[in-house]
Amino acid sequence: MTKKKEKIPFKPIKENAKIYQKSRPKKPITSLENNMRYTGLVGGMYISLFMLLIGYLVYFTAFKQKQIATHPYNTRLNVMEEEVVRGNIYDANGELLAINKEGIRYYPQGNLYAHAVGYAQMGKTGMEAVANTQLLYPDYSFTSLFKNAFQNEKFEGRNVVLTLDQRYQEAAAEALGDYKGGVVVLEPSTGKVKAMYSSPTFNPNNLKENWEELRQDTERSPLVNRATSGLYPPGSIFKTLTALAFLEEKGENAYDFTYTCEGEIKGEDYTIQCYNKTKHGKVDLKQAFAVSCNTYFVKLTQEMPIENLKAMAEKCGFNEVLAFDMDHAMSRYQLLASDTAFEKAATYIGQGKTLVSPLHMAMLAGAIANDGILMKPYLLDRATNQKGTDKMKVLPQYVSAILDEKLAKQMQELMRQVVKEGTGSKLARKNIQVAGKTGTAQNETGKDHSWFMGFATALDNSKEPIAFAIIVENGGKGAKALDVTNRLLQVYEKIEE
């Protein structure tokens, strides 16, 4: 309702002016601005502070939202479990790995992916845990809202496609057989994990029934994902780090240092032997690395201070959480100046208190293969809605350049020698160049573990290289890890991209 304007009667000009001024109050703004400077500036400052908040909130919602929503620690969407049907899980080629059947989670591939895919009841492990928010992300499309309201149907979560490749996974399982151990295969240029296998495994379809039995089996520990969380003494594969530290310190001069191996070396309080007391004769870094000469590397305790080794280990991810979303163990490197000479010597050849996981070693092999650049390993490739439209895609993520490019290339050469002329000659192939480091790790059981970490490249560059790390518990006799690696390489040869 508008107020009726008062009719201003006509009056001589001066009085009109008075009335005019009465009805229009003065705005003494100019006098004010002379009175006080900076009111404009301060006012502008107030406004900018709020624009900053608003702008950040907009940016946050538009861009950061995806990372936050699917963070493994975010339990918000767990509430949705009551209302949402969990999505399916597929491998990179479309093999079905997990599906809900009549309200029960069913794993068609059974124990093959028991650790990588994990399980969702009795707690959440593996990719069921990492991709949990995607699997329970409700699809609020119009049709599903309609169905939910009027037909009382649950919402559907997203389907998740992993980077795992059934061919590698089956090869790993077949090759490992009844032995205990872990295998990780990944693509160094992107970080995609092609295979993650741990033995012994279990059938996730019978999880509930066998739960107590599985949990109490402390001898075999089938529920443990050895690939990510198994910690073992690295044995000779640790020489990779020793060599890296030595190369970093000396540069090209590292190759000048030679030593004549007599099969054993004596120190203050120890005697350390090469494998089978073999006398390797005069060796330089390349040869010692290729044949895995223990005495050469023990001699390095006098050529290279232990701080360098510690620095290199920490650069390569020891004693810290790795750039990886699934639960995993931290590799351990502990060597103090106060340790005995024996501890020091042992650490240089990968014994002592050092412990590593297959995942970590695969990441390291990948970084070396990728010229020193570590890409974040990941298993979740993308999430789609039930119709198949991509809703979320994970892109390869750069972590850091843990090694200098030159250093990485030097190490690549050392690793190639291992397969050309050294302990890994079993792995040599025609169309693929294989490189890596063998390892035999002594442990409490007396039966050594067998390790291999390395990478393979196609000579014609027709496909991306792969990196891998394999441990076979107690497989030292006969270097079982090499057989497993061979089986994986067979798959690599045949793969077409």
Added chain:
Amino acid sequence: MAYFNLAILLSRAIFAGFSLLFIIVAYSFMQPFTHYALGHSREKNRFLYLCLTFIHLGGIAILAGKTTDVVARVAILRNGLIVFILMSLTLWLLRFWRRDKEIVLWNLVFFLMDMGYLMLERLDHDLATKQIIAYLLGVSFALVLPSLFSLVIRASNRYLYLGILLLTMLLPFIAGDTILGAKNWVNIAGLRFQPSEIGKVALVLYLAALWGGKKKMTFLEILQGSLVVAIALGCLIIQRDLGAALLYYMTFLVLLLLATGKLLLPLLGLGLGGLGGVMGYFLFSHVQVRVEAWQNPWQDITGSGYQVVQGLFAMGTWGWLGSGLTRGTPSVIPFASTDYIFPAICEEFGNFMGIILLLCYLGIILQTLQITRRQHKRFELLVTMGIGALFTLQTFIILGGVLKIIPLTGITTPFMSAGGSSLVVSFGMIGLLTYLSYQSRKQDIEEGEND
């Protein structure tokens, strides 16, 4: 029940829609936009009231509907009704007293208050009931006191303000409780309040009175003001109320800038403040914890970073429209009813609503600036700019911390957080603003007449 869930999901859009309309119409009152008037004030104010009503009643309907216990349901409806009557009555009274020009400001404040109330009701019914008492107190304070203010708010009452300021600073030492590591709460006859909230207004009034006299300020006056501020800061730091200390100091710098007209002094002050901050970092362990949690909360998600991370999860999981009222888990956020009420609202009502709430705060500031432009005398000008500073800085400190732009500081969100003293004092500041606006308008008309 499925229908109800569907209704809640749809309500997200309704809340977003009405609040968008609300803010558009509210901003049509602001100076830069008054060319795009959108209609007559009366109608616009009615429309604002309509939006407010729909949002409020919608929220209450959902909350009441979700409660299964009949007694609790009645209690919620009762509370909702009281708040509704409070808002309606206040707006009607303002129209009745011909204070139409202020209605926009009150509408903005009520919007904030209402969203805060709905979230508090959703989180903790008893807390909401206590908060309603604070609402009633605050609103009556703001409506009625302008008449009393004319006696109290004068430049000559400088020492009165100083006295109040010192009293509020020293009170916690005499009769203080330590809550959550900060000794800035006082318990008198069962009523618990934070004197530093009252102190901040006293500070503004004191400094305005001290520096609002002549145009050119003497060095002595600057020194006097700085000394008082230093004492106040000292008290606050000893009481470990670092949020209030930051607020007091920044407000002091703003008033210093305006009063002296020299950029140099406040810049020096900022530098000193930075130094103080660094010192505080090394002296106080809990400052270090806060800074670490700010830089990388993901490192210690279950420990020191928990609050920050939960806040980010709350704001980041559901997107623009939120999860729908009662469908999220805001109770998982530590201090969801006080420091972290903004993420809680963002979680359930959506980040879009969060932006609108920020625009509401900005709207209050714009209204404050408009009131400032009308002031004739230095004293009033300093007071209004000071109040603007208090609102802006307080909101920025807490929301910047919640959004992880700056490290988190424990300070309340004006009008939205649970907390009687904060609410009553904020309403008091609104009352002060409306008083000064009204007074300047009166002066304009008087001066217009005396020609």
